[in-house]
Amino acid sequence: MDPFATLFRDYLNEECLNRGMALAAANCYLAGMNEQPLIDAGREKILSLAAETQYAPNGVVSRTLLRTENMRMVLFGFAPGQELTEHTSTQHALIQILSGACEFSLAGKPRELKAGDLLYMPPNVPHAVKATEQFSMLLTLFKPATAPDANDTPTSSTAG
Numbered sequence: 001m002d003p004f005a006t007l008f009r010d011y012l013n014e015e016c017l018n019r020g021m022a023l024a025a026a027n028c029y030l031a032g033m034n035e036q037p038l039i040d041a042g043r044e045k046i047l048s049l050a051a052e053t054q055y056a057p058n059g060v061v062s063r064t065l066l067r068t069e070n071m072r073m074v075l076f077g078f079a080p081g082q083e084l085t086e087h088t089s090t091q092h093a094l095i096q097i098l099s100g101a102c103e104f105s106l107a108g109k110p111r112e113l114k115a116g117d118l119l120y121m122p123p124n125v126p127h128a129v130k131a132t133e134q135f136s137m138l139l140t141l142f143k144p145a146t147a148p149d150a151n152d153t154p155t156s157s158t159a160g
Contacts (some may be wrong), residue, residue, distance in 0.1 A: 039066040039073075049098055053077045053136040060084070071142040078102065080132035085130040091141040095119040102106025104128075 030037075038052065039045045047065065054061040055077040066073040088106065095104070101114040105128040106121065112132070113119065119129060125145055129137075 011087075013094070033038065037064045037067045041066060041068050048084050049075060049138065053098070055079055055134060055136075071140060072103050074139045074141075075136065076139060077136050078129075078134065080133050081132035084128060086126050087099040087147050088124050089121075089141065090123050091143060092123060093119075093121040094140040095121070096140075098129070098136040098138060100133045102135050102137070103130045103132055105130075 023028070038047060051096065052065070053064065053075055056079060059075045060079070060081050060082050063075045064072065065075055095113075097113045097115050097117045097119075099115050101112065104113050104119060105111070105112050106119075107125075107126055115135075118158075
């Protein structure tokens with residue numbers, strides 16, 4: 001399976017699907033599978049996040065900016081009142097609030113975030129987000145480090 005597909009599938013895990021979001025999650029997954037990132041991982045590129053952010057009346061717009069084997073960057077634009085219901089992710093996540101404000105719930109505790117705030121979430125933390133006004137955020141998902149294989153462990157030898 002494509003590494004991106006695995007990463008995105010993990011993000012839209014069973015908890016998210018079990019909370020009545022099956023159709024939305026499936027649509028997001030399929031859209032994400034067909035979406036070309038705005039940045040080619042093999043070439044340098046400068047983007048204006050403000051110019052690339054898109055909003056939809058009464059909706060949430062997401063755009064994949066960069067995708068590699070181990071990470072994905074997604075730019076979101078939320079209309080006021082829009083939300084993502086509580087879910088978890090198996091990935092590490094960095095969320096940068098670019099404009100506006102939102103209520104971000106972490107493990108059931110709501111927190112107000114505004115432009116300029118940065119949030120780090122380790123894997124498996126239940127979270128939800130609601131736009132208290134129009135806002136944009138940059139989500140960076142990255143896979144947890146895997147334990148080294150026993151065969152890959154370097155050994156030291158001494159001649160004696």
